[in-house]
Amino acid sequence: MFRAIRTSTPKRSVFSPSTAIFQKSKSTMAPSKRKASAPQTSRINGDPSTDKKRKTTTDAPPPPTNPNASSDPLRTPHPFYKDSEAHGIVLRKFYPSEMSNARAQAYNNNELPRPIETLYAALAEPETASLRKSLPVRQAVVHWFKMDLRLHDNRSLWLASQKAQEAGVPLICLYVLSPEDLEAHLRAPIRVDFMLRTLEILKRDLDALEIPLWVETVGKRAEVPSRIKELMKSWGASHLFCAMEYEVDELRREAKLVKRLAEGEEDERMVAQVVHDTCVVMPGALKSGSGGQYAVYSPWYRAWIKHVEENPDCLEMYEKPVANPPGTRDRRQFSHLFDCPIPEAPEGKRLRDDDEKVRFRALWPAGEHEALRRLEKFCDEDIGKYAERRDMPAKQEGTSNLSVHFASGTLSARTAIRAARDRNNTKKLNGGNEGIQRWISEVAWREFYKHVLVGWPYVCMNKPFKPLYSNIEWSYNASHFRAWTQGRTGFPIIDAAMRQVLATGYMHNRLRMVVASFLAKDLLIDWRMGERYFMEHLIDGDFASNNGGWGFAASVGVDPQPYFRVFNPLLQSEKFDPDGEYIRRWVEELRDLDDLSKKEVHDPYGRCGSEEVRKRLEERGYPRQMVEHAGARERALEAYKRGLARDL
């Protein structure tokens, strides 16, 4: 089934700066001369009518004074910047203060270069472009593994392998472990553990092909490009291939890498090929009617389907790399590379104890073989019923549980979509079996959010997609936040979901929406604290999907729920866990209370008539509902309205 059909170099270019959708940046403009555009326009949220209404609202309190006022609105932080720093949202160790809305708007006005444009510019510089065309291969070619931890259907790895084979030199694989990156990107220990276990498997599989995997730990993340160059020099390598990652730090790092490798004397110059691979359709290829990136999923998805149908090579898969020339392992220059150990997780990113290790490893076997096994099983047994079961968290087989594999790159989206399509009675991605169609469209959501990062890079910098929503005054109530994280809100469905994440590193999609809405709206807590908490605990923590999911639930992102649509946790609970089966699985206090009916389990104190049962709940310490939903909803609507009426 996983027949790879690439046997020769594809015609598509390795990177496509020319296809960038963005207008030429005006970044050379002196900052002081930049015009501060209105913080929000319909270009951002696509709703000019509501914008107008917001501006005429007069009962808003005066805006707080900005302690860091500067004459340049693009350099002045947002007036609420201290909150985001005090509560661990903006990590000042790595990043500047939260930007002003005007600065976010400047990205939208093409006044600041988007990081992908910076990378494309580095790749298009005459120096680097001509080297890519003409530099002869020296003694080795390198593939740099990042979030593409697989041999099958890995475009960058395949291109590197082709290059090495053509030149008759060995392929060397590299992985860079940057503890600072893990910290800055809030990687969960469970995810780091999964990644290190996957590296062990990758190393074994590569070893069978006589390809070494070198794992380099680099203390300072700013030094990654220089260290890669040093390593390549020591191996006599001239060409490096890697997949493009679409987050801001990574795009900027790769721009630096491309230039750094090209620097130096004739014999020190090297080439970096940064290739699109993680999405079926590369970001920038789909343009809305106005020529920009889509901010709404449905039209984006229609365009995505059309693009894939018109360019069927998007779904062509890549062979695994060819074995290195025999004897590579015995060559003095390379032999030590085969003995490189996989390091331990760095300080602060280790699992707590052996119990956690045993539990998490049993739950989440690592590596691409497991990813392919799960995919096959899901496609054979469950995908057909996906549409009916996907929203029911009690049904473990209702969804694929493949997100950790997509996030770590142990599975490619191409392979997954082809596997699903192969089970259908049509080649059309949006035809045939409803479950298959629906699953493919969910895999596409992941891709949509990656495209969003590229178009609106400030979402990677703690700003909401709609900058105006930065003006909402959030709560930072520590005891409320703690109750939410510990699953002690008194709403059984919320508590079950939050306990599931603590116990397994995973939460069902429906419940991610419910708990996120509860935090942002019922508790009015800054949604970015929840976003951070998810990243720190999820095995599948992926910046784009997590940010997109939180943006949707808190009504601050692309394609969001309107802010006045607030999930009612009780109704969600009754609809998606009608028998309370999921609740009882995770909320110990309610598990064996057989006297609680199916209806009562969703709100035990409020609905259970039995004094006896309520007493037992109290003895067990199960909390009463921490907020009254109707009142909390009103409070949220007021806060959103007030925030949107501010002009900061």
Ligand SMILES: Cc1cc2nc3c(=O)[nH]c(=O)nc-3n(C[C@H](O)[C@H](O)[C@H](O)COP(=O)(O)OP(=O)(O)OC[C@H]3O[C@@H](n4cnc5c(N)ncnc54)[C@H](O)[C@@H]3O)c2cc1C
């Ligand atoms: C607040 C919030 C935070 C989220 N954080 C993450 C995250 O950090 N990492 C992550 O991978 N997903 C995240 N999601 C999306 C989604 O919840 C998970 O991808 C899904 O629950 C994973 O389970 P599964 O693999 O069984 O999914 P399936 O239902 O089998 O879907 C198949 C694949 O499609 C993709 N997918 C499905 N739904 C979505 C979605 N709504 N958005 C983006 N991709 C989707 C995932 O890659 C998933 O593995 C988040 C959603 C919300 C609402």
